Amino acid sequence: MKYAIEKPARQVAMVMDLNKCLGCQTCTVACKKMWNTDGGTDYSYWNNVETLPGKGFPKQWDEIGGRTDQGAVKRGKIPNLDSEYGRAWSFNHKAVIATDAASGKKEWLKPKGKPDWGPNWDEDEGTGTYPEDNHYFYMPRLCNHCTEPACLDACPRQSIYKREQDGIVLVDQDKCHGYRFCVEACPYKKVYYDYQRQVAAKCIFCMPRIEEGVAPACARQCPGRLRFVGYREDQEGPIWKLVDKWKVAIPLHPEYGLGANVFYVPPMSPEKFDSQGNGTGEPRIPTAYLEQLFGPDVHKALATVNAERDKRKRGEPSELMDILVAYDWNENFKLDGAVREVI
Amino acid sequence: MKQTLQLIAAPTVMQPGGYVPEAYKDRTQASTPTVELTAEKAAARGWRIELQWACPQPVSSIANETDLFPDAAALMVPVVADAPWITMGQEDKPVEAALWRADREALYQLQAEGLGTMHRNDAPAGWSAQSQWADGVYRLVFQLKPWAALDQHGLLGIALWRGAESDRGGLKSVSSGWVSVS
Numbered sequence: 332m333k334y335a336i337e338k339p340a341r342q343v344a345m346v347m348d349l350n351k352c353l354g355c356q357t358c359t360v361a362c363k364k365m366w367n368t369d370g371g372t373d374y375s376y377w378n379n380v381e382t383l384p385g386k387g388f389p390k391q392w393d394e395i396g397g398r399t400d401q402g403a404v405k406r407g408k409i410p411n412l413d414s415e416y417g418r419a420w421s422f423n424h425k426a427v428i429a430t431d432a433a434s435g436k437k438e439w440l441k442p443k444g445k446p447d448w449g450p451n452w453d454e455d456e457g458t459g460t461y462p463e464d465n466h467y468f469y470m471p472r473l474c475n476h477c478t479e480p481a482c483l484d485a486c487p488r489q490s491i492y493k494r495e496q497d498g499i500v501l502v503d504q505d506k507c508h509g510y511r512f513c514v515e516a517c518p519y520k521k522v523y524y525d526y527q528r529q530v531a532a533k534c535i536f537c538m539p540r541i542e543e544g545v546a547p548a549c550a551r552q553c554p555g556r557l558r559f560v561g562y563r564e565d566q567e568g569p570i571w572k573l574v575d576k577w578k579v580a581i582p583l584h585p586e587y588g589l590g591a592n593v594f595y596v597p598p599m600s601p602e603k604f605d606s607q608g609n610g611t612g613e614p615r616i617p618t619a620y621l622e623q624l625f626g627p628d629v630h631k632a633l634a635t636v637n638a639e640r641d642k643r644k645r646g647e648p649s650e651l652m653d654i655l656v657a658y659d660w661n662e663n664f665k666l667d668g669a670v671r672e673v674i
Numbered sequence: 675m676k677q678t679l680q681l682i683a684a685p686t687v688m689q690p691g692g693y694v695p696e697a698y699k700d701r702t703q704a705s706t707p708t709v710e711l712t713a714e715k716a717a718a719r720g721w722r723i724e725l726q727w728a729c730p731q732p733v734s735s736i737a738n739e740t741d742l743f744p745d746a747a748a749l750m751v752p753v754v755a756d757a758p759w760i761t762m763g764q765e766d767k768p769v770e771a772a773l774w775r776a777d778r779e780a781l782y783q784l785q786a787e788g789l790g791t792m793h794r795n796d797a798p799a800g801w802s803a804q805s806q807w808a809d810g811v812y813r814l815v816f817q818l819k820p821w822a823a824l825d826q827h828g829l830l831g832i833a834l835w836r837g838a839e840s841d842r843g844g845l846k847s848v849s850s851g852w853v854s855v856s
């Protein structure tokens with residue numbers, strides 16, 4: 332980081348337990364409907380859920396730069412709307428409406444043209460051979476509201492800032508001139524370009540809700556109850572317990588070196604089968620693959636989750652399992668009450 | 675009077691923030707190496723300034739795309755005589771500029787007191803530009819009336835951005851200093 336940024340008074344953060352994600356995209360839609368229905372952002376998803384192993388959204392985002400795997404600056408690529416994000420499809424609505432049952436003229440609803448890419452295009456494909464080792468899991472992604480944001484450091488106009496009161500990373504769109512260095516520089520590809528207003532746009536961690544003590548829409552709407560929201564430093568809250576106390580929640584691609592404030596409980600998986608259909612004892616999702624995503628801490632995190640689950644199976648108490656099960660989903664969220672002055 | 679100016683790549687190492695200087699440290703060649711400048715002042719009509727430069731692949735629309743940048747050109751003038759050129763002025767030594775973008779009809783007026791401080795507003799009523807691209811060459815004519823800072827100092831700086839090279843912000847070809855047009 333070249334710009335000096337003040338350490339915020341506290342940092343909002345999120346943990347997602349990947350063992351519980353259904354891939355239902357309720358979070359994606361909750362976010363999209365709330366913040367991104369305008370023309371210039373029709374293609375963008377501040378929250379997306381991708382199937383891994385898979386290409387992700389935008390396509391191969393982890394290969395198009397911003398940071399090296401040593402955390403050094405590396406020139407990034409601005410994703411192309413057609414080949415990497417996927418242009419929002421247009422449909423033959425007029426022709427369908429003109430369908431005339433009497434004359435037998437029928438037109439089914441379908442996209443115009445022949446789309447060959449879009450968000451979630453490779454949903455549920457995964458990899459491996461059935462039944463030996465086929466596998467996939469869902470990976471919900473949003474801006475990490477990084478401690479040292481690459482997007483912020485990339486803006487020559489200092490249009491991106493980290494809020495003092497809660498560490499949310501925001502774009503001042505009145506200052507932004509649409510240069511898109513932030514889009515290039517974010518290795519998670521979580522800054523988008525509003526091509527109508529010609530400014531950068533990114534996840535705001537549902538800032539107006541946070542100011543009312545309410546968790547972001549993606550988290551509140553999640554039927555899998557897998558999202559936890561709170562302050563990073565709050566030892567009474569779920570984030571500190573999962574990240575610092577139990578050390579089962581770890582950031583995605585820690586090697587980028589940005590200090591992500593979104594954390595994941597990595598996915599456990601059933602064992603592989605040999606050619607006779609007998610379990611081999613090895614997890615279907617190769618731990619080496621998870622290490623590529625989450626770094627070496629994934630081993631310890633998985634070992635802890637497995638051990639605590641076994642404890643619970645034996646009928647013994649486990650604070651960790653009680654948190655992850657989320658008996659009362661209200662307890663997934665621990666934010667202060669309203670801090671916004673209502674005018 | 676027509677002058678042919680050699681342009682240099684604006685030094686990316688000076689750009690604010692940690693990303694641009696590092697990611698673009700290889701940008702040492704001007705994407706547009708020369709420009710022809712003709713500047714005339716007619717008392718009643720103000721300044722007529724013409725730029726001509728080679729551009730094999732013009733980009734005049736960036737609509738409905740995420741990764742396109744428009745061709746653009748700016749004329750910058752010092753508001754005080756010793757405003758530095760290469761940093762777009764500095765604190766208390768402002769510069770002003772007229773910015774043309776190939777994807778817009780109207781000009782912008784810019785004000786800056788150093789890199790990263792530029793403010794962009796709609797240009798005053800007397801400012802306009804007409805552009806034409808043919809056979810790989812842009813011809814751009816600014817009509818600027820009035821422009822007190824240019825009247826006073828008679829100095830101009832030129833900046834050109836080539837959309838096809840993803841030029842924008844500090845990624846630009848610039849004259850190597852102030853050019854006298856008086």
Ligand code: SF4
Nearest residue numbers: 474475477481482517
């Ligand atoms: S994830 Fe990307 S957009 Fe979000 S704060 Fe970090 S660098 Fe910026």
Ligand code: SF4
Nearest residue numbers: 353355356358553555
């Ligand atoms: S709403 Fe929850 S369960 Fe559904 S895709 Fe999003 S994170 Fe997964």
